[in-house]
Amino acid sequence: MSDTTPSMNGAPASEREAILAGLANAVVKLDPALAAEFAQRAITTGPDAYEAINDGLARGMTVVSGKFERREYFVPELLRAAKAMNTGIGLLEPHLKVDAGMHKGTVVIATVKGDIHQIGKNLVALMLRTAGFTVHDRGSTARSRRS
Ligand code: B12
Numbered sequence: 563m564s565d566t567t568p569s570m571n572g573a574p575a576s577e578r579e580a581i582l583a584g585l586a587n588a589v590v591k592l593d594p595a596l597a598a599e600f601a602q603r604a605i606t607t608g609p610d611a612y613e614a615i616n617d618g619l620a621r622g623m624t625v626v627s628g629k630f631e632r633r634e635y636f637v638p639e640l641l642r643a644a645k646a647m648n649t650g651i652g653l654l655e656p657h658l659k660v661d662a663g664m665h666k667g668t669v670v671i672a673t674v675k676g677d678i679h680q681i682g683k684n685l686v687a688l689m690l691r692t693a694g695f696t697v698h699d700r701g702s703t704a705r706s707r708r709s
Contacts, residue, residue, distance in 0.1 A: 578609045582618040585650055589622025590629075592642035597650035604654065611657040612692070615685070619650045623681065644681055651688070661694040668696045672704030 581604050588596035597619065604614040626643040629635040635643075671687050673680050680702045687697045 577607060581607070582609060582614065582621070585614055585618025586622035586625065588650065589619055589643050589646045590625045592639055592646055594642075594646045594649040597646040598653060601650040601653040605657055610659065611654040612659070612689075614654050615651060615658075615688075619647050619654075620685065623647055647681060651684070655688060658688065658692045660692050663694055665696065666694040668698070670698045670700060672700035673702040674706045675703050678702055 581600055584600035585597065585604065588594075588600055600618070601614065604611065604618070609617070623643060626635060626640065630640060669687075669690050671683055671690075673683050683702070684699075687699045690697050
């Protein structure tokens with residue numbers, strides 16, 4: 563594919579790749595302002611919001627995970643990476659294409675009490691909503707059983 567070949571979303575392939583790389587890089591560089599800048603560029607020119615989240619921001623978080631495991635990043639860096647990721651998602655979310663077809667079902671989702679990880683859970687909830695499911699998100703303090 564040449565540098566100026568249009569992608570499926572309108573933007574040239576090189577521009578699309580640059581935006582996806584920019585989103586990933588913003589998370590790796592722990593930079594919410596950069597994440598916002600590239601999210602805005604995605605909204606204006608493509609790739610679409612789903613791709614921008616999955617192939618951009620989430621790809622960056624995979625790199626961050628590797629750095630955490632190699633002890634190059636620690637919890638404070640993870641928090642800043644999460645902030646960058648959430649900033650990008652917040653801007654992109656209203657632009658996700660929602661499947662307005664048949665109601666597919668209802669899902670209850672949560673992170674169990676004691677575990678504060680919620681980026682993956684939030685992402686899954688977002689994707690289920692855009693796919694036509696009703697999602698009850700119980701947040702990140704849900705008890706694992708009724709007391
Ligand atoms: C970011 C992060 C954090 C952030 C979380 C910010 C937030 N608000 O969510 C912060 C800094 C708070 C954090 C804290 C801690 N963390 Co942490 N964290 C991570 C890290 C680097 C990335 C997780 C992430 O968001 N990934 C991006 C998302 C998009 O991917 P994902 O979570 O995998 O989700 C995808 C799939 O798993 C799946 N999925 C997820 N949920 C669901 C639900 C359903 C229903 C379905 C179908 C699919 C699905 O779909 C998602 C989208 O593709 C991982 C490393 C890793 N390898 O995962 C460690 C990791 C999860 N953390 C870990 C640890 C140990 C901790 C701490 C205990 C560290 C400490 N010493 O304090 C604390 C936990 C405190 C607590 N009480 O919970 C360990 C967990 C080990 C374990 N198995 O128990 C990991 C694996 C790192 C490691 N290798 O040691 N962490």
